[in-house]
Amino acid sequence: MSTAAVQQPAGVKPATMAQALQRAMHDAMADDPSVHVLGEDVGTLGGVFRVTDGLAAEFGDDRCTDTPLAEAGILGTAVGMAMYGLRPVVEMQFDAFAYPAFEQLISHVARMRNRTRGGMPLPITVRVPYGGGIGGVEHHSDSSEAYYMATPGLHVVTPATVEDAYGLLREAIASDDPVVFLEPKRLYWSKAPWSPDAPAAVEPIGRAAVRRPGRSATLITYGPSVPVCMEAAEAATAEGWDLEVVDLRSLVPFDDETVCAAVRRTGRAVVVHESTGFGGPGGEIAARVTERCFHHLQAPVLRVAGFDIPYPPPMLERHHLPGVDRVLDAVARLQWEAES
Amino acid sequence: MSTAAVQQPAGVKPATMAQALQRAMHDAMADDPSVHVLGEDVGTLGGVFRVTDGLAAEFGDDRCTDTPLAEAGILGTAVGMAMYGLRPVVEMQFDAFAYPAFEQLISHVARMRNRTRGGMPLPITVRVPYGGGIGGVEHHSDSSEAYYMATPGLHVVTPATVEDAYGLLREAIASDDPVVFLEPKRLYWSKAPWSPDAPAAVEPIGRAAVRRPGRSATLITYGPSVPVCMEAAEAATAEGWDLEVVDLRSLVPFDDETVCAAVRRTGRAVVVHESTGFGGPGGEIAARVTERCFHHLQAPVLRVAGFDIPYPPPMLERHHLPGVDRVLDAVARLQWEAES
Amino acid sequence: MRKSSMSVQELPGATAYRPTPPPAWQPRTDPAPLLPDPEPYRVLGTQAAGAVDPELLRRLYRELVRGRRYNTQATALTKQGRLAVYPSSTGQEACEVAAALALEERDWLFPSYRDTLAAVARGLDPVQALTLLRGDWHTGYDPREHRIAPLCTPLATQLPHAVGLAHAARLKGDDVVALAMVGDGGTSEGDFHEALNFAAVWQAPVVFLVQNNGFAISVPLAKQTAAPSLAHKAVGYGMPGRLVDGNDAAAVHEVLADAVARARRGGGPTLIEAVTYRIDAHTNADDATRYRGESEVETWRAHDPIRLLERELTERGLIDDDGVKAAADAAETMAATLRERMNADPVLDPMDLFEHVYAEQTGQLREQAAQLRAELDAEGETR
Amino acid sequence: MRKSSMSVQELPGATAYRPTPPPAWQPRTDPAPLLPDPEPYRVLGTQAAGAVDPELLRRLYRELVRGRRYNTQATALTKQGRLAVYPSSTGQEACEVAAALALEERDWLFPSYRDTLAAVARGLDPVQALTLLRGDWHTGYDPREHRIAPLCTPLATQLPHAVGLAHAARLKGDDVVALAMVGDGGTSEGDFHEALNFAAVWQAPVVFLVQNNGFAISVPLAKQTAAPSLAHKAVGYGMPGRLVDGNDAAAVHEVLADAVARARRGGGPTLIEAVTYRIDAHTNADDATRYRGESEVETWRAHDPIRLLERELTERGLIDDDGVKAAADAAETMAATLRERMNADPVLDPMDLFEHVYAEQTGQLREQAAQLRAELDAEGETR
Ligand SMILES: Cc1ncc(C[n+]2csc(CCOP(=O)(O)OP(=O)(O)O)c2C)c(N)n1
Ligand SMILES: Cc1ncc(C[n+]2csc(CCOP(=O)(O)OP(=O)(O)O)c2C)c(N)n1
Numbered sequence A, B: 001m002s003t004a005a006v007q008q009p010a011g012v013k014p015a016t017m018a019q020a021l022q023r024a025m026h027d028a029m030a031d032d033p034s035v036h037v038l039g040e041d042v043g044t045l046g047g048v049f050r051v052t053d054g055l056a057a058e059f060g061d062d063r064c065t066d067t068p069l070a071e072a073g074i075l076g077t078a079v080g081m082a083m084y085g086l087r088p089v090v091e092m093q094f095d096a097f098a099y100p101a102f103e104q105l106i107s108h109v110a111r112m113r114n115r116t117r118g119g120m121p122l123p124i125t126v127r128v129p130y131g132g133g134i135g136g137v138e139h140h141s142d143s144s145e146a147y148y149m150a151t152p153g154l155h156v157v158t159p160a161t162v163e164d165a166y167g168l169l170r171e172a173i174a175s176d177d178p179v180v181f182l183e184p185k186r187l188y189w190s191k192a193p194w195s196p197d198a199p200a201a202v203e204p205i206g207r208a209a210v211r212r213p214g215r216s217a218t219l220i221t222y223g224p225s226v227p228v229c230m231e232a233a234e235a236a237t238a239e240g241w242d243l244e245v246v247d248l249r250s251l252v253p254f255d256d257e258t259v260c261a262a263v264r265r266t267g268r269a270v271v272v273h274e275s276t277g278f279g280g281p282g283g284e285i286a287a288r289v290t291e292r293c294f295h296h297l298q299a300p301v302l303r304v305a306g307f308d309i310p311y312p313p314p315m316l317e318r319h320h321l322p323g324v325d326r327v328l329d330a331v332a333r334l335q336w337e338a339e340s
Numbered sequence C, D: 001m002r003k004s005s006m007s008v009q010e011l012p013g014a015t016a017y018r019p020t021p022p023p024a025w026q027p028r029t030d031p032a033p034l035l036p037d038p039e040p041y042r043v044l045g046t047q048a049a050g051a052v053d054p055e056l057l058r059r060l061y062r063e064l065v066r067g068r069r070y071n072t073q074a075t076a077l078t079k080q081g082r083l084a085v086y087p088s089s090t091g092q093e094a095c096e097v098a099a100a101l102a103l104e105e106r107d108w109l110f111p112s113y114r115d116t117l118a119a120v121a122r123g124l125d126p127v128q129a130l131t132l133l134r135g136d137w138h139t140g141y142d143p144r145e146h147r148i149a150p151l152c153t154p155l156a157t158q159l160p161h162a163v164g165l166a167h168a169a170r171l172k173g174d175d176v177v178a179l180a181m182v183g184d185g186g187t188s189e190g191d192f193h194e195a196l197n198f199a200a201v202w203q204a205p206v207v208f209l210v211q212n213n214g215f216a217i218s219v220p221l222a223k224q225t226a227a228p229s230l231a232h233k234a235v236g237y238g239m240p241g242r243l244v245d246g247n248d249a250a251a252v253h254e255v256l257a258d259a260v261a262r263a264r265r266g267g268g269p270t271l272i273e274a275v276t277y278r279i280d281a282h283t284n285a286d287d288a289t290r291y292r293g294e295s296e297v298e299t300w301r302a303h304d305p306i307r308l309l310e311r312e313l314t315e316r317g318l319i320d321d322d323g324v325k326a327a328a329d330a331a332e333t334m335a336a337t338l339r340e341r342m343n344a345d346p347v348l349d350p351m352d353l354f355e356h357v358y359a360e361q362t363g364q365l366r367e368q369a370a371q372l373r374a375e376l377d378a379e380g381e382t383r
């Protein structure tokens, strides 16, 4: 990382994930007049996380629109806009405030292409700031990805790095399918060197990335838990474990190839996410990895997840969120005895 | 089955699941004046499936109420009624028409007890006719259980037999927690000998039932797929397999004990459900069984589920629904070679 | 007087006490013009009928007759097992037909499940209109080709779509109006509210037509709303509400055409309540005798939309027996063709299940498609 | 004339052609009385003020002063990191206080996140009212004990709760009214619509108080609605709409008290729009300069609720300096106590995470609780 700073070409400065996301929308709007941003407070205010900052000023209120306060209305009108050939990028202000739009999402957005035999695809991006760790009061920290994953017809994408924030959001907006784009709230202010004028190309939606190669075991994770797993892998070296970290990047489509290749290499895996464990994404991931890699597994695929409880109040959230220790505890339970 | 008819005491006649459900509400209303039924068409019409038939006539419109057509309003007002000490039983007309009530369900119903440290429990039963196989047009055949399972604070219950329909619904209504009560639509007209006046006691919510003991492999299933698995087990005897069938009855709480004991006995398992596979209940079930029974497993836990597609139109649904053949195909893939 | 820390004099910006209204207060629109007339607007049998183009009346008549025949034919097809279900619009043909005729070709129609007739009157092939209800696919036509959104089952969810589409068209500078249809029951859904609010705030060129047919399945209007009329809801969004006799095709057409013209010239949305009646049960699967008496139905049969229009045409000599016969014959021909075409089994490919879930099939779906393919092949072998 | 198969003469129930309105048509309520006055109702500085009980005015005054101080103190606590966030009701105290005072003890209040002051004015311990915003738990009080529903964050979702509770109370024969509070932005949500419709259909004893404070975070009212006023929405549900100057505590109290009395005697629900202004930013985390000018805020400061009431009391000699001072002192005492109590760290037990998820802990939660217990024990050892 320190060398990266030295090698940086001009224009590469530290940028936050929020800035990269803003830039992705900006560039998409500049490149394609059919891209429209809409949501609560996205215009004049630039969004409560400032992710749409400056878009209304630059592209006008008709391209970046402050809507009335009604999420089903926002997504529902976006459906109509997409029917007419626009490419709406919808912001849901917080995870839990996307729930009023659930019927529109499940019954229309996810199915319109299929219902019409491809006659009416809906290239809608639904941006959802998600997850906890920001000290939010109730209803501001839900990890709602399990709901979206269980809905065929949606892509479910979530960046963990600044580069991916830009690259995946550009791809999501360009996609002819609806994409639920989950933005890890607590990574909005995470920084990395990044060039807004020559953003690095990233792997497409549907490909996972090995963020850290390793031989002992594979941590399978995404979004806000990627930095946690990187830190855990770092810490694990002290215990003699060389952990691999796979960042899924997209939950749908799921990159079985990359994930299973990793697990086959290491023979052990832990899935890590913030969402509650029961019925959460980890079940699917563990199950499909096991189906495909059963005879390579030295131990069952374990899961480190949020507890099966409503998201806790700010002062208690750190006990709920899977942290480095909990990841390492799970790694320790991967039946290493068999090894020796 | 044929002997059962002979042994029946007086009053035991074939009853449909719909009748048993109606009787459960009837008896709960008779026993407890705080039980109120509300929903679309539940009063005069008796519900589109006639499950609330006669309740308004017997208990009056105030106890069994035709509401305006608005699902969030129905569930939202039920929350208020429960706050005041009533026990609302809400009918959502079809699975997909529960989606407008999603925010009320997730953000309030599931969490109110927790948010108020037990001060305001919500004893609400949300009845949702679910699943396909009835030739319904789009939006009338969703298997939405994955959404509810992923939401801590809800119980998720689904009967597969006439006895359970009565017994579990009585329990759900009596529960001080909110229960999402999933009624398999295509079993509404399934029949079994049953005595409305002395209904058999059933195991409580949270306990799975072994519907058929067996030694070769365990089919883990629930709701509409239970009869499919029973039939598959019957057919499997021809192949020399002695299949065990576990009916989960309640997805939350999950009966790890019964399920894992069964899988440890047989060493092989297939999860069968109608819901789409990816992100569906089967992932959680396979993952937790594997976590707990890894060294007993001769093969990975397999899943037989609906395809990962929007629910198909009536004329194609039979290709989507997991049937006997698909279950047997999965059983055949349980790596029997290792055996010999 | 010791100044307390809370005395208001300390507030910045203090000025003399004025018993004036709050600063921001200025009603933004006058509610009076938004309120519907106290009685449903009527044309047939009134003075106003004389002003209507006779050719329009004759056209409406032919379409009503055809529409009724379409309804009876579709209902018959359910009995023959050729339709999974049919929500008939018998008695509501004036609304269905007027909705279709009020639009230009470039405009968009947003029908509910009950509005296949509106789509057919707009020119859609009846077989395509009935695909959803036959059960071989969901939407049986290309919405963009016909500018007819998919028949919508989740109630009122099509309304925000219509608003978004109309808004998008306006932003693009296109002269396109969207007409969205919904039932009395559907007005209770949150999506109705959100759609109308967005439409008014955006001044989108959209017209909302509520067919108040008295029932939402079994639930009568009195259990659905306590409002003076459904059209009165308009004022709460700042758009005009119009109330019209929904069985008077000329009146419905005029009110719709006015609203469409208003939307087209940038005047914003309109909410129209057409008072009509669902003569048949909710669908063929419903038993209406459980919740309403035959005498109520009879009263409405006497106010039949075809009868109303036929009398007008006959009494004013605008149609002769040949004209009546020609309309009936055309309807019969349509019905015969429809019957014949619907009696053929649709050719279905189960592999279509995996098409159009995504723009590109995912690996996962390819695996599943292969599984079904293998099953079908095996089935074929054993057959 | 050859009878065509479609001729209406064949329809059963045929009678003579009558150009009458559709059979079912009869407006069920007269819309006129439901419409709000064209201007917000005011009391202070008008004739009407003379009719108000001076003791009520003094009580309102004391509560406003205390309420303002509560707002400034809570805002200060955010700066000291003692509150995670505070949505201030500065400038809206008249609504908050009047809401609390218009209710009997047996009645229920349904506040939003901005309405902690209403709860406090109702008698709730401020520390309990602020628990949510401090972040040590969600709801800091027992709703049933205080008949105050949990502070509600998902907008408008508390409104159907209020309707259901009021309806349940009426079914039980209890003399209980529910008062539900919501913002101008919240009126756009589907739940607002559904709640008001249910309330009117059920004639539930519920009062809806919309505080139109001009903004939903950054979105001004003009982007929220095109309606003549938010109160005009009432007519679409068949309930009366009232418009009131939300900074005139006497007027808000009177309008609320009237509506509560009306609900209590079985007259059904009322929608009240109180026109007010959010003087502070949305919350301490918001930067209001991004979307509004200081001059607009200044205009509203001149219409300050405390100033309006203090003038009335002073000019009419209903309060003296001692009275003003006593109110200020009481407010200071409250603030000092609050500050002190909030400066103490709450005692938290992480094991509470697993409590009250269900009536009985599931096996799964017991396992997870044991895991956390072990972690905490291990932490304790290494500390
Ligand atoms: C969101 C939703 N809830 C429930 C239903 C089930 N349902 C289908 S039609 C209907 C009644 C609709 O009544 P109305 O809006 O008056 O239209 P009509 O059938 O009279 O044309 C109901 C409850 C649905 N389709 N969508
Ligand atoms: C369903 C939902 N969507 C979005 C939000 C985020 N949010 C919190 S407050 C607010 C603005 C509310 O404005 P208004 O109703 O006028 O109340 P005020 O804050 O002015 O009191 C928004 C958008 C929310 N809490 N709930």
Ligand SMILES: [Mg+2]
Binding pocket: C183, C184, C185, C211, C212, C213, C214, C215, C216, C217
């Ligand atoms: Mg209707």
Ligand SMILES: [Mg+2]
Binding pocket: D183, D184, D185, D211, D212, D213, D214, D215, D216, D217
């Ligand atoms: Mg506001």
